[in-house]
Amino acid sequence: xxxxxxxxxxxxxxxxxxxxxxxxxxxxxxxxxxxxxxxxxxxxxxxxxxxxxxxxxxxxxxxxxxxxxxxxxxxxxxxxxxxxxxxxxxxxxxxxxxxxxxxxxxxxxxxxxxxxxxxxxxxxxxxxxxxxxxxxxxxxxxxxxxxxxxxxxxxxxxxxxxxxxxxxxxxxxxxxxxxxxxxxxxxxxxxxxxxxxxxxxxxxxxxxxxxxxxxxxxxxxxxxxxxxxxxxxxxxxxxxxxxxxxxxxxxxxxxxxxxxxxxxxxxxxxxxxxxxxxxxxxxxxxxxxxxxxxxxxxxxxxxxxxxxxxxxxxxxxxxxxxxxxxxxxxxxxxxxxxxxxxxxxxxxxxxxxxxxxxxxxxxxxxxxxxxxxxxxxxxxxxxxxxxxxxxxxxxxxxxxxxxxxxxxxxxxxxxxxxxxxxxxxxxxxxxxxxxxxxxxxxxxxxxxxxxxxxxxxxxxxxxxxxxxxxxxxxxxxxxxxxxxxxxxxxxxxxxxxxxxxxxxxx
Numbered sequence: 001x002x003x004x005x006x007x008x009x010x011x012x013x014x015x016x017x018x019x020x021x022x023x024x025x026x027x028x029x030x031x032x033x034x035x036x037x038x039x040x041x042x043x044x045x046x047x048x049x050x051x052x053x054x055x056x057x058x059x060x061x062x063x064x065x066x067x068x069x070x071x072x073x074x075x076x077x078x079x080x081x082x083x084x085x086x087x088x089x090x091x092x093x094x095x096x097x098x099x100x101x102x103x104x105x106x107x108x109x110x111x112x113x114x115x116x117x118x119x120x121x122x123x124x125x126x127x128x129x130x131x132x133x134x135x136x137x138x139x140x141x142x143x144x145x146x147x148x149x150x151x152x153x154x155x156x157x158x159x160x161x162x163x164x165x166x167x168x169x170x171x172x173x174x175x176x177x178x179x180x181x182x183x184x185x186x187x188x189x190x191x192x193x194x195x196x197x198x199x200x201x202x203x204x205x206x207x208x209x210x211x212x213x214x215x216x217x218x219x220x221x222x223x224x225x226x227x228x229x230x231x232x233x234x235x236x237x238x239x240x241x242x243x244x245x246x247x248x249x250x251x252x253x254x255x256x257x258x259x260x261x262x263x264x265x266x267x268x269x270x271x272x273x274x275x276x277x278x279x280x281x282x283x284x285x286x287x288x289x290x291x292x293x294x295x296x297x298x299x300x301x302x303x304x305x306x307x308x309x310x311x312x313x314x315x316x317x318x319x320x321x322x323x324x325x326x327x328x329x330x331x332x333x334x335x336x337x338x339x340x341x342x343x344x345x346x347x348x349x350x351x352x353x354x355x356x357x358x359x360x361x362x363x364x365x366x367x368x369x370x371x372x373x374x375x376x377x378x379x380x381x382x383x384x385x386x387x388x389x390x391x392x393x394x395x396x397x398x399x400x401x402x403x404x405x406x407x408x409x410x411x412x413x414x415x416x417x418x419x420x421x422x423x424x425x426x427x428x429x430x431x432x433x434x435x436x437x438x439x440x441x442x443x444x445x446x447x448x449x450x451x452x453x454x455x456x457x458x459x460x461x462x463x464x465x466x467x468x469x470x471x472x473x474x475x476x477x478x479x480x481x482x483x484x485x486x487x488x489x490x491x492x493x494x495x496x497x498x499x500x501x502x503x504x505x506x
Contacts, residue, residue: 076105
């Protein structure tokens with residue numbers, strides 16, 4: 001029931017998106033949350049205030065894909081490297097800040113980065129404001145307290161007032177944000193250099209980036225808190241650590257709104273992607289109504305979050321106008337895998353995982369990331385793949401203009417996608433009819449229908465009833481099919497169907 005869906009479990013899983021956006025180890029947001037929440041408890045905060053710390057920490061960087069395009073454009077093309085290095089830098093220290101900027105980009109791009117140094121403070125302020133506003137918008141969708149929104153809006157503020165965007169300092173920085181800052185410092189530097197590095201950095205940053213009182217409480221029991229953060233199953237530990245009373249989604253509609261919001265935030269990775277996930281979701285849902293065996297609700301939700309993993313690929317690669325080199329292409333090929341792994345952590349979102357992780361797979365095994373074939377692609381996955389392809393063809397990319405409907409129809413007809421799924425998608429989009437190439441061994445469309453049912457084990461009588469044709473017509477088709485495929489048994493016919501990407505799933 002919707003009333004039983006815990007907000008904590010969904011948010012904890014989706015927090016991995018911000019880890020990938022920032023180039024940090026998967027699970028860092030969750031480990032930071034465990035430290036910050038325990039520090040809040042030990043500081044004597046009431047359960048409601050502990051809850052504010054809990055959610056402020058998980059959501060602290062939820063909007064950080066917002067300025068990926070700008071970060072890539074200004075600082076060398078790799079927005080992920082910019083964030084990963086910047087988070088580990090005390091940017092209020094001029095020497096550290098200069099070393100950080102000097103390490104960005106390469107060749108002539110490095111010179112352009114250095115030439116922008118006078119503009120960096122203004123760029124940082126605007127970027128912080130944008131990232132935080134997007135994150136606060138996601139907090140609102142979750143129905144979390146205003147204190148959480150205010151804390152997310154101050155994610156880049158510092159205790160010493162040298163942060164952004166407003167330069168707030170001391171107690172003027174919201175309390176949950178100050179706990180979250182310590183939690184992240186602990187988790188980040190523990191991952192970089194273990195306990196020694198975490199303790200040294202919290203000590204050095206105390207009174208500067210970090211609230212000295214909260215930092216001191218960590219230093220009082222650094223090993224104990226670090227041990228807590230290293231839980232074997234971080235997701236389960238975070239869900240168990242949520243302060244009472246636990247929060248639940250109001251209904252399915254609210255959960256859909258949250259998934260749509262996180263999909264939108266991931267689409268901010270590049271202006272080329274804005275609106276992509278919602279468009280794919282709506283199209284998949286409409287097409288599912290025309291295609292038997294598909295789950296419209298599953299198709300819609302999977303569409304909303306199918307590209308969360310895009311944040312793990314530098315924006316400079318997504319916006320490259322020319323061909324990708326092998327290393328760049330390998331990163332792109334992994335983005336559906338990342339989407340699936342983000343969702344697999346939550347039992348509520350796990351049903352979406354298999355669908356989204358295969359939205360670039362193809363019937364003949366030529367897709368990615370795993371190269372699976374038709375027999376391993378269920379009807380909803382096949383539908384999402386077709387919907388994503390069609391919608392993407394209608395959007396501009398750095399290497400091509402948006403395709404016209406006729407161009408897109410020709411292109412999608414050439415891809416090794418499920419033909420029924422393509423027909424349903426084009427019909428739902430009011431697009432042109434597909435123009436598929438000839439089927440293997442000159443099979444007709446009707447023979448393909450009969451072949452699929454024969455391969456699935458149906459009798460000729462059952463096939464006749466299913467297709468509303470006579471048994472004698474089925475017999476004639478069967479003779480032609482076995483002859484064209486040069487087989488004599490159902491098992492061999494099924495192998496032929498799978499080899500050629502023709503097999504249907506129940």
